[in-house]
Amino acid sequence: MVSSRPTTALARDLATALPDLLLSEDAADRVTYARDLWPRHHLAVRAGNVAEHRPGAITWPRSTSEVASLVKWAAETRTPLVPFGAGSGVCAGILPREDVVIVDLKRMSKWRELDPRAPSLDIEAGQMGLPLEEELDRRGFTLGHFPSSILCSTVGGWIAARSAGQASGYYGKIEDMVLGLECVTGTGDVVNLRHRNNGPNLIPFVVGSEGTMAIVTSATLRLHPRPSARAFASWSLPSTEHGWEAMRSVFQAGLRPAVLRLYDPFDAMLARQGAVKRAPKHDDSSPGAARVKGHAPGLGQAALRRVLRRPGAMNELIELAGTRVLGGALLVAIFDGEGNAPALDQERARSIVEGAGAKYEGEGAARRWLQHRYSVSYRQAPVFASGAFADTMEVAAPWSRLGALYDGVRKAVSPNAFIMAHFSHAYPDGCCIYFSFAGSADLRTSNGWDAACEASYDRTWRAALDAAIAAGGTLAHHHGVGRSKAPRLAEELGGTGISVVRALQRAFDPKGILNPGNLLPPPDPPPFIDDAHPREVLG
Amino acid sequence: MTAGSNDARASMIIDRTSLLVEIAAVVTLGACEDALRAAGLTLDVPTVDRGASVGSWLASGARGARDPWSDPADHLVAGLEATMNDGSTLSIRPTPRRAVGPDLIALVVGMADRFARIERAWLRVHSLNGDRARVHPLVADRNPPLSEGESRLLVEIERALRA
Numbered sequence: 001m002v003s004s005r006p007t008t009a010l011a012r013d014l015a016t017a018l019p020d021l022l023l024s025e026d027a028a029d030r031v032t033y034a035r036d037l038w039p040r041h042h043l044a045v046r047a048g049n050v051a052e053h054r055p056g057a058i059t060w061p062r063s064t065s066e067v068a069s070l071v072k073w074a075a076e077t078r079t080p081l082v083p084f085g086a087g088s089g090v091c092a093g094i095l096p097r098e099d100v101v102i103v104d105l106k107r108m109s110k111w112r113e114l115d116p117r118a119p120s121l122d123i124e125a126g127q128m129g130l131p132l133e134e135e136l137d138r139r140g141f142t143l144g145h146f147p148s149s150i151l152c153s154t155v156g157g158w159i160a161a162r163s164a165g166q167a168s169g170y171y172g173k174i175e176d177m178v179l180g181l182e183c184v185t186g187t188g189d190v191v192n193l194r195h196r197n198n199g200p201n202l203i204p205f206v207v208g209s210e211g212t213m214a215i216v217t218s219a220t221l222r223l224h225p226r227p228s229a230r231a232f233a234s235w236s237l238p239s240t241e242h243g244w245e246a247m248r249s250v251f252q253a254g255l256r257p258a259v260l261r262l263y264d265p266f267d268a269m270l271a272r273q274g275a276v277k278r279a280p281k282h283d284d285s286s287p288g289a290a291r292v293k294g295h296a297p298g299l300g301q302a303a304l305r306r307v308l309r310r311p312g313a314m315n316e317l318i319e320l321a322g323t324r325v326l327g328g329a330l331l332v333a334i335f336d337g338e339g340n341a342p343a344l345d346q347e348r349a350r351s352i353v354e355g356a357g358a359k360y361e362g363e364g365a366a367r368r369w370l371q372h373r374y375s376v377s378y379r380q381a382p383v384f385a386s387g388a389f390a391d392t393m394e395v396a397a398p399w400s401r402l403g404a405l406y407d408g409v410r411k412a413v414s415p416n417a418f419i420m421a422h423f424s425h426a427y428p429d430g431c432c433i434y435f436s437f438a439g440s441a442d443l444r445t446s447n448g449w450d451a452a453c454e455a456s457y458d459r460t461w462r463a464a465l466d467a468a469i470a471a472g473g474t475l476a477h478h479h480g481v482g483r484s485k486a487p488r489l490a491e492e493l494g495g496t497g498i499s500v501v502r503a504l505q506r507a508f509d510p511k512g513i514l515n516p517g518n519l520l521p522p523p524d525p526p527p528f529i530d531d532a533h534p535r536e537v538l539g
Numbered sequence: 540m541t542a543g544s545n546d547a548r549a550s551m552i553i554d555r556t557s558l559l560v561e562i563a564a565v566v567t568l569g570a571c572e573d574a575l576r577a578a579g580l581t582l583d584v585p586t587v588d589r590g591a592s593v594g595s596w597l598a599s600g601a602r603g604a605r606d607p608w609s610d611p612a613d614h615l616v617a618g619l620e621a622t623m624n625d626g627s628t629l630s631i632r633p634t635p636r637r638a639v640g641p642d643l644i645a646l647v648v649g650m651a652d653r654f655a656r657i658e659r660a661w662l663r664v665h666s667l668n669g670d671r672a673r674v675h676p677l678v679a680d681r682n683p684p685l686s687e688g689e690s691r692l693l694v695e696i697e698r699a700l701r702a
Contacts, residue, residue: 118679162638170674172611173636179679191688197607197681198600199649202689204642213641222608224675252558254670256612396634398557398617427612429557429663430635474637481639492639496627500700501640507695519640 010056010079010099017073022060022107030054033102036089038484039391040457042384047450055082055096060107064182064190064217070103071215072188074513082515083211085157086128088149090392091482093161093210093518103215105156112218114139119223120179125156125216141223144171144258147478148374156216162208164432164478166373167258168425169251170336171224173478175207180220185213186509205504210480211515213508227258227336231346234332234365235358240264240421241403243329246356247426248399250333250349257349259334261369262423266318267436268330271422272365301386308388308418308440315414331358332366383438387449389457390438393464397473398430405471406433412467413437416460425477432477435464465491487521544592547574553664559617559633560664564594564657580664583671594657600649608677615663621647621655624700633661646696653693654700 006012011025024030034051035041044050061067074081082096084104096102105126112122119141123132129150136142145165147153157163159181164173171177181193181203191214193202206213237243243262250260263271307314318326333349335342354360383390397405406421413419417439425432439460441452465475465488475485475492490498501520505512544550547570550563558580562571568582569589575581586603588596596602597616604615618633631643647655665671685693 115679118677120677120679164636164638169612175636175642176607176611185692189688191692192686193689194683194686195681196600196649196683198602199682200653200685200689200693201645201649202692204645207642208638209641222677222679248556251612252666252669254672256610256672256674396636398554398559398633398635400554400556400559425636427614427635429559429614429617429633432636472632474632474634474639476638477636478638485639489639492632493643494628494630496623496629497631497643499627500623500629500643500646503699503702504641504646504696506699506702507692510695 008056010101013077014057014059014073014079014101018066018069021066021070022062023057024059025057029058030056033058033084033087033094033104034096036087036092036094036482038090038092038482039380039384039389040092040454040484042380043389043450043454043457046384046387053095053097055100055102056098058084058102058104060104062107064108064184067103067105067108067184067215067217068188068190070101071184071186071513074101075186075188075511078511078513080513080516081215083156083160083215085126085154085160086149086152088152088157089161089480089482091476091480091484093480093482093515095483095517105215105217106154108217109154111135114141116141118179119225120220121223122180122218122220123155124218125154125159127155129153129155129158136223137226140226142171142226143177143221144224145174145177146373151374155219155221159207159216159219160210161480162478164425166261166424167334167336169260170256170258173425175204177221178203178207178219179222181206181216182218183214183216186511186514190217205508208480209504209508210482210519212505212519213514215514225338227342228338229336229340229342231335231342232333232363232366232370233346233350234330234361234363235353236268236327236361237262237329237331237356237358240329240406242357243331244399244402244406244423244431246331246353246358247423247431249352249356251426251428253348253352255345255349255352257333257345258336259332259366259369259424260426261332263330263332264421265321265326265328266420267422268328269326270420271330271332271369272327301382304383304386305388305440308438309442311418311439312415314418315410318420330361330365332369334366334370387453388438388440389453390436391457391461392479393435393437393461393468394432394477394479395435395468395473395475396425396430396432396477397471401472402431402433405468405473408467408471409433409435409464409473412463413460416442416456416463433473437464481519483518486519489519489521545570547571553578553580554661557617557633558664558666559661561633561659561661562593563659564592564597566593567591568593568596575664576667579667581667582662583665593660593662595652597648597657597660598650598652605671606677606681608681609674610672611674613663613672616644616648616660617663618661619644619647619657620659621657623655628658629655654697 417437
């Protein structure tokens, strides 16, 4: 079903085969669906290259049977399909080309069955995150999954990327919530996968497969009663290491704070100031005032760009300033539960954390964090507007390797970018480190600002991933692999691991039509990333 | 389940900081548990066949272990090494969680040696008499029978791994 007569052969063929399917080949839609939020794309956009790798068409199936029919058609015609949630991925999982059809699942967002006894919910994959939690809250439940992207991500996207929410300490990651999946494999068959504690469990092959095994159409997710009580606390610590030792002790004592976040000294300074910019005063709110006050590139951004051209010196300065000037590391905690359980758990945690040298700072920082919990992801824009770049990297390791991972990645990134970190997903046996880095062009190595920025960006990532692997960490804790990390995947999984993933893909998708080129290192650099200098990334 | 070796201490490395034990799959659960207890630790598996090897226990789906849904932030297997049916070695480095594609641990744990044989595993251990976290209970069938679609996919996986 198209609003006007299809003009391309791809759209004509699809419209003829599946006349009831919602379909677009509109130029604006094709630009909209040309990418995800991989920060390297932002560099291309800033350079004036908005979207060279546009899909041929976009579809919006409304039912599992429509998805199955579409996949059957695609398998027969060998047309690549790319499942699409809300496009908030940050690893180039979405990078189509002219012969690709995007399958946007957001028209599939029905609640199929709420089982209050389990409790669990069978929900279609296109359901957006925030409305889901809001409706669950009204009905007395929570999924407990609160990724920073909750405003712009879907259930299907969470499952595809193996997402983590901010309350993973109590509720787990998305893979800890999936009881069942309905999905359409690359042959167009609809299969229902069920979790088994003690037998074959095929769900983990699809969770985290980033659209390459099957298109998830619905998921049965474990729910929890909406917490009736909550306790908050925050502490300052002499160093980041003191902080992660405190986190380890809390989790190994059997406590499960929904949120336990540690910020290294610089990140802590930002967190203490509040996670978002203050709202403009009433009389400052006119568009003209925004320009005058520096929302457009100006002196502040020029200064930022200058500072970021010498990241090594800045990192050393922060390292030296660490505790004394910046106030040390900051740990914030939130406990969820019923009755007085959160307060009791918080008291136990307080005794553990303060025994590790922490100073209690009250509830304020934790409450402020909760209030602004989804704002921090939007802080990158001013960095890009200044002509620099910013990105984040989430790696994980057992506690015994965490120090090596933290030091190794910082040391590797430091010559190329300013780097800071927080630790926001802890477990009894290890932790995720979430590095944020910002850098600028190195004009000694490339001609032109944008090309130099891309080269610097690529160099930073290569150094960071190499260091993470060398330290025994995993390449990704919850952002996934996409095309940006695919070239490094063999270093983590080994040749056998890569072969096994390829075999799984052949089993689920024998013709290789589902998001081809994503996740695994391609045999050759993909030819279609003409605005992203693939050889730099893959090198 | 096959019986295993009783020489646990020679075949295990305890990472006390991470509360993980790296253990050879041939060691029996009984020998593993005895060695851990001597170090003040336990696998904390309530119901267990002490004579079964760690490898065969994991291959059968770790029956008797605590319900993973009772503490979503914890898990049993952090990493493993296995020999695939074609003789190659699959290594999954230990980490609390990962997002690097399909979870290949599921190709081994609970699959009854269909695709690979476990050689070593990194398992979570607990302090003796330590507290275990427990969230609101889940009332759902955690071991439903295999569907026809799932059985078909398992056959396809076997075929693809052989190719």
